[in-house]
Amino acid sequence: MALTHSKEQKKPKLKAGSRVSVRNKVKREDIVNEKEEPQVLSVTFPANIRADNHIRNELSALLNLGIEKNMKALLNHLIETEKSSLDDSQITRLEKMVSILEEKDFMSKSLKNG
Incomplete structure (x- = not known):
């Protein structure tokens, strides 16, 4: 007996029932407010x-x-x-990098404690 289906055997066709309908539509703006500052995840350890x-x-x-x-x-x-000696673009870059590193610390500590 072969492992593949022969040409003579036909699979039954799938039947489509009633269509799925969406009751409550949610926009991204309803959940994520991009004007807000991102929540800072913070954990402190030596x-x-x-x-x-x-x-x-x-x-x-x-x-x-x-x-x-x-x-x-x-x-x-x-x-x-x-x-205090940095310009605005450097401060923005610094804040983003610090935020990423803080999130990394938070996630690594959470995984160790979780």
Whole structure:
């Protein structure tokens, strides 16, 4: 017996019943408001930044000068200072990249905890 159908055997034809009708139509605009800012998915966890001893020493010296109270605050201060020198297009690009990285962190943490 062959694995394929012979030409003599015909498959029964499918019969179409009543057509499917849509009761409630929804537009994309009803669900997604593109004018709204996207929801920021955020999760916070400790992370390490690799740097050599020279960079660590300079950061410690800036802390000793009293620029900020701790390393986290100092790094945030340095980031904000650098951001203030960016033009609008660079700030937009930076915000998009940060948003993508924040979403990645959220998703990776959710998958580990889920």
